[in-house]
Amino acid sequence: MKVVKSLLLGTAAGLIAVGGAQAADLPVKAKAVEYVKVCSLYGAGFYYIPGSDTCIKLGGYLRAEVALNSGGNYSASYNNVFAANNRLTNYYSMRAREDLNIDTRTATEYGVVRTYFDAVFTWTTGNYVGTGSGTGGTQYSGTLGLNAAGTGLVGSTGGAVNGTDGAISGGALGVYYAFIQFAGFTLGKAVSQFDAPWINYPGNNFDQLVGGSGTTNGVAQITYTADFGQGVTAAFSAQDQTQVFQTAIWNTAGMSTTGVLGGAYGSNTLGGTRSPDLVGMVRVDQAWGLFQASVAAHDNHAAYYGASEITGHPEDKWGWAVQLALQIKNIPTGAGDVINISGVYTDGASRYNFQELAATSYSMFGSSNAAYQSIGFAGVSDAVFAPGGGMELTKTYGFRGAYTHNWSPYWNTALYGAWAAVNYSGTAKGLICGSAAFATLTGTCNPDFNIGQVGVITRWTPVKNLTFSADFTYSHLDQKYSGTITTGALTSVAKPAATYELKDQDTYSLLLRAQRNW
Secondary structure, three states: OHHHHHHHHHHHHHHHHHHHHHHHHOOOOOOOOOOOOEOOOOOOOOEEOOOOOEEEEEEEEEEEEEEEOOOOOOOOOOOHHHHOOOOOOOOEEEEEEEEEEEEEEEEEOOEEEEEEEEEEEEEEOOOEEEOOOOOOOEEEOOOOOOOOOOOOOOOOOOOOOOOOOOOOOOEEEEEEEEEEEEOOEEEEEEOOOOOOOOOOOOOOOOOOOOOEOOOOOOEEEEEEEEEEEOOEEEEEEEEOHHHHOOOOEEEHHHOOHHHHHOOOOOEEOEOOOOOOEEEEEEEEEEOOEEEEEEEEEEEEOEOOOOOOHHHOOOOOEEEEEEEEEEEEOOOOOOOOOEEEEEEEEEEOOHHHOEOOOOOOEEEEEEOOOOOOEEEEEEEOOOEEEOOOOOOEEOEEEEEEEEEEEEOOOOEEEEEEEEEEEEEOOHHHHHHHHOOHHHOOOEOOOOOOEEEEEEEEEEEEEEEOOEEEEEEEEEEEEEEOOOOEEEEOOEHHHOEOOEEEEEOOEEEEEEEEEEEEEO
């Protein structure tokens, strides 16, 4: 009996020992999960990044659209096959786009540190151009990277192989903005300080509105902004001129009749970077609206007169631009109604009038009773020169504006318009019109021109952050040439060697868009 009792007690002691060992091996209780918390310091949509004092906001939009009688993406039929008015011309162009932006902010003893990133993923309809073959061959553009009249995104020369329509043709990835803001400084790719707050869009969706600066895709810069209170701010900026603030510096020795009819008065002879554009801005932003004055200085730096450095070069010339912008709010026509207007003058800095998405070459075909067809052509430059001579700066001026009326919380309509003029100096006109490129011209030679645009857009927002819109734009090219000109074949647009009447041209486009913001 004693033996049995000893065995039972020993077994119990062993079980207790084993149980104690197992209890000691149990894991420590996990810490409570730190859930994402709302950050109310910087407005709606911000959250604290777990484990930090930094707030983050994600945003963006998805857009689907079709543009009728347009120049590729949503631009007008101003040049290339889009303005040829023949079987190479697209009757429509389609696009789908996703935008993603990331905004982070952290409070510090020096003020808020902010970073902002905005990228887009885009697919756009391409087009076909003539190859000049005797069998009428064409080649697909395959726009993996969009053209200069489009979004200015990073890309390559084509997404299709051997001119065939590949499955990935038209796809593009690009960066709009990527900058840091700290202690009044903005460092990186952001909207130019010269721009009005509405950039290219006083009331429109149309991308190519002239009459002012606009960097929808951002520009690399170093900027300091001073805030004086009461809505008064001032900024000084050094921004990259090469990305979007150069048009052309034409060497008229490179002129040809076919080039002229495409809107180019010579070889584009831009040199390397020497100085960023210098920009100053003062803004008053209050309950009644906004007023802004902007100035910019732009260095025009060309390469060489000829093929090598021993041929010499023209000396640099500084150009400049000035812009005034006005916004009027709380007008009696309705709640939320607004008027946005701006005006600009440039001398040797034409991109501050013909913004980065606007066309700087025009080559538009139409009907004629005096020749094979009619053509209206024109070109925009910063300067013109001939070998051995100095630069002749190009002057431009223009304006744009819009009035937006809200019919209800769900519907609004905007009327908008723009106009810009390009004037070449007497010396520049002599260089251009004295070229052999105009040897077959019978009539008046004058490279000056005006471009006018007017449009109407209506938007319907049935639910928050979902908008459907229809935007109609009419454009008139008022060129100053007259008579006729005879040229060789224009193979890329399938135009034959013939005599063409020089004549003003008109075009229109319609954009239908659906956009979901988030």
